[in-house]
Every structure is written in structure tokens, then in C-alpha cells.
């Protein structure tokens with residue numbers, strides 16, 4: 001029997017300067033939130049109703065008073081219950097609670113603030129895809145995880161490895177609703193290999209995996225990995241930097257999925273079914289590689305031009321500047337010349353410790369990212385395109401050239 005040694009991850013924030021490979025003397029991070037008590041009234045005006053809100057649900061899970069709800073059917077936005085201060089205000093906020101603004105990855109100067117917190121510096125002009133320690137191509141060595149994964153099965157392999165090595169107690173993932181025949185993702189908790197396998201692969205409509213946090217806590221989990229789109233992957237670092245309560249300590253690992261958009265659920269009926277005769281119940285898998293690649297349960301395959309999906313772009317994605325999951329511990333994507341490999345950006349010390357541990361155990365194979373220069377070019381290009389979406393005049397400006405903070 002193999003004895004699995006527990007692995008302990010280093011504390012946040014990272015203390016290594018990835019650019020120099022030298023330990024940084026200090027992250028230089030200072031509490032960036034102003035002393036003013038910023039709460040729902042500010043979040044509602046500056047993020048929720050300004051077009052910046054991604055629907056990541058970080059504010060909802062951070063709220064200790066249960067006065068925030070979440071619409072996962074149409075708007076993918078948080079709302080404040082009518083009975084307590086009305087939709088635009090909050091009585092708990094008036095009394096001094098600031099947790100929703102402390103959790104929000106789009107509030108005020110989030111990008112430079114979290115760069116500084118995680119990496120001890122802000123990004124350079126060249127680091128358009130964010131700060132990284134390493135870029136790799138990776139894939140799971142376990143054939144079952146590789147087959148189930150969208151690309152190289154890295155994300156699922158990380159979760160299985162981290163559960164088996166006592167790094168985490170649970171992961172927040174996206175499972176499929178009901179019998180899994182509707183391609184409808186839903187936030188879920190994975191505590192076992194079987195749970196991880198059931199959630200593997202990508203669905204291209206939104207799943208606010210953070211919402212599974214309460215269930216994970218109910219099941220006794222204390223160390224939790226969050227798998228999520230780029231917008232969600234910033235939440236653990238934001239919460240940790242701004243001291244957003246216990247949740248900040250519990251979200252111990254952030255695994256981000258590269259992302260330029262998600263689609264409204266109506267795309268299934270209004271585009272795939274109406275125009276191409278593809279019923280959602282018949283779809284086994286979708287991937288996006290310049291086109292929608294659609295594999296059907298009867299073994300057949302169809303393609304739908306990606307530009308036809310534009311009309312179903314989810315509202316919350318239209319201003320999102322983060323293609324590359326810039327504040328994840330590990331960011332993962334499928335672009336590049338090698339199918340069945342995951343493009344992997346190792347950003348933090350925690351991320352590096354996980355990848356190194358997995359390599360040492362033979363859980364994954366890796367190749368240098370430079371073996372696929374086309375993927376690195378595309379990563380930079382898609383990151384640049386997303387950054388241009390950030391609206392001018394919104395604070396801060398991920399559109400602008402990053403400056404080094406003193």
C-alpha cells in the first residue's frame with residue numbers, strides 16, 4: 001500500500017519574487033482599503049450596477065448576515081434582500097460591516113492591490129498575462145483523469161492529489177445538474193476522486209463555484225480549493241489581502257481557468273438547437289478551439305462558428321479584463337498546438353509547491369511552455385484583447401501600463 005505523506009503549503013502572501021527567483025525581503029503589502037467603511041452601498045453603485053460585476057459571488061459567500069442573494073438564472077449578479085435596507089443599501093453596512101467590499105475582485109484598485117499582495121510588486125508592461133513563476137505544458141499521468149479532463153486533466157489531477165495528500169479537505173467545482181444530460185453547470189463540492197471525475201471537463205455557461213462554499217463548510221471542510229473562471233480565481237487572494245474573515249483563510253488554493261467569455265444558457269436552444277438542430281440532451285462534450293467543437297452522444301461531431309455565439313455573450317463578461325486568471329495560484333488553459341495538454345501558469349509559491357509535489361510523485365508530466373511558442377503568443381494576444389475591455393474611467397485602469405508601486 002502506498003503511504004501518502006501530507007503536504008503543507010506555504011502561507012500567503014508569497015515571499016518569492018518570481019522575476020528574480022530570489023526571496024523578496026518583504027511583499028511591501030500594506031492594507032490598501034481606505035479607513036472609510038466601504039460596504040454594500042458602495043459595491044452596488046461602483047460594481048454591481050456599473051457593468052464591472054462578473055457575478056463571481058465572492059461578496060455573497062463573504063456576507064456573514066445572509067442579506068445577499070444571487071440570481072443564477074438570468075443576471076448572474078448578487079442582490080440585496082429587500083427587507084434589510086432595500087436593494088441599494090444595507091443596515092449591517094451602515095453599522096460597520098465591510099465584508100462584501102473586502103471580498104470583491106472588482107472593487108476599486110483590485111488589480112494592483114492584489115499583484116502587490118501576492119507577488120510583492122505590480123506587473124511589468126511585458127507581463128500582460130500577469131505575474132508567473134513558470135509556464136508549463138502539463139498532463140495527468142493517470143489515464144482516467146487524462147480522459148475525463150478537458151485538456152490535459154491537470155485541474156482534476158491537482159484536486160485528486162491535493163485531497164489524497166491532505167492538502168485540502170474539499171474543492172469547489174462545477175458539476176452537471178440532474179442526470180448530467182443538459183450541459184447545465186452547477187456549483188458543487190468535491191471531496192473524493194469520484195466527485196472530481198464527475199465534475200471534470202469544461203462547460204461554457206457560468207457556474208459561480210464559490211457558492212458551494214457553504215456546503216463545503218457544512219461538510220466539515222476547513223482547507224478548500226476553489227476552481228473557477230479567471231474572475232472567480234482572484235477571490236481567495238482578494239479576501240486574504242483585505243482580511244475578509246474566516247473564508248480568506250479557508251480558501252487555501254485557487255485554480256483558475258483561462259477565459260475570454262462565458263455564454264448565456266439560452267445559447268443551447270436559440271443557437272445550437274434552432275439553427276443547427278443540436279439538442280442539448282444529445283451533447284456529450286463541447287470545446288472551443290476557434291469554433292464550437294461539439295461531440296454528440298451518438299459518436300458524431302459538429303462544428304458551429306464561434307462568431308455566431310457572440311450574441312449570447314454573458315453580460316458580466318463584457319467588461320472583464322482578466323483572460324489569464326491573473327491571481328490564481330495556478331492558471332490553466334487549453335490554447336496551443338498540443339491537444340490533451342494543459343497550458344499551465346504557475347503564479348505563486350503555493351502553486352509551485354503543488355506542481356513540484358505532483359511531479360515528484362509522478363502524478364503529472366510536464367514540458368516547458370517554450371515548446372509551444374504559438375500558445376504563448378496567443379496567451380499574450382488574448383490577454384491584451386480582454387484588458388482592452390475594461391471601461392475607461394473605471395478605477396483602477398487595467399487598460400493602463402502598470403506602474404511599480406513604491
Ligand SMILES: Cc1cc2nc3c(=O)[nH]c(=O)nc-3n(C[C@H](O)[C@H](O)[C@H](O)COP(=O)(O)OP(=O)(O)OC[C@H]3O[C@@H](n4cnc5c(N)ncnc54)[C@H](O)[C@@H]3O)c2cc1C
Pocket residue numbers: 148149150151152153154155156157173174175185199200201202203204205206207208209227228229257258259260261262332333334335342343
Ligand atoms: C467557460 C470556460 C471558458 C474557457 N475559455 C478558455 C479559453 O478561452 N482559452 C483557454 O485556453 N482555456 C479556456 N478555458 C479553460 C479550459 O477549457 C480548461 O478548463 C483548462 O485548460 C483546464 O483543463 P484540464 O483538462 O486541466 O481541466 P479538467 O481536469 O477538465 O478540470 C476542469 C475543471 O473546471 C471546472 N469547470 C468546468 N466548467 C466550469 C464552469 N463553467 N465554471 C467553473 N468551473 C468549471 C470543473 O468542475 C473541473 O473541476 C475555459 C474554461 C471554461 C470552463
Ligand code: SF4
Pocket residue numbers: 043047048052053054055056057058059060077078103104105106107
Ligand atoms: S464582482 Fe463578484 S464580488 Fe464583486 S459585486 Fe460582482 S458578484 Fe459580488
Ligand code: SF4
Pocket residue numbers: 054206229230231232259260261262316317318320321322
Ligand atoms: S470573461 Fe470569464 S473570467 Fe471574465 S467575467 Fe466572464 S466568465 Fe469571468
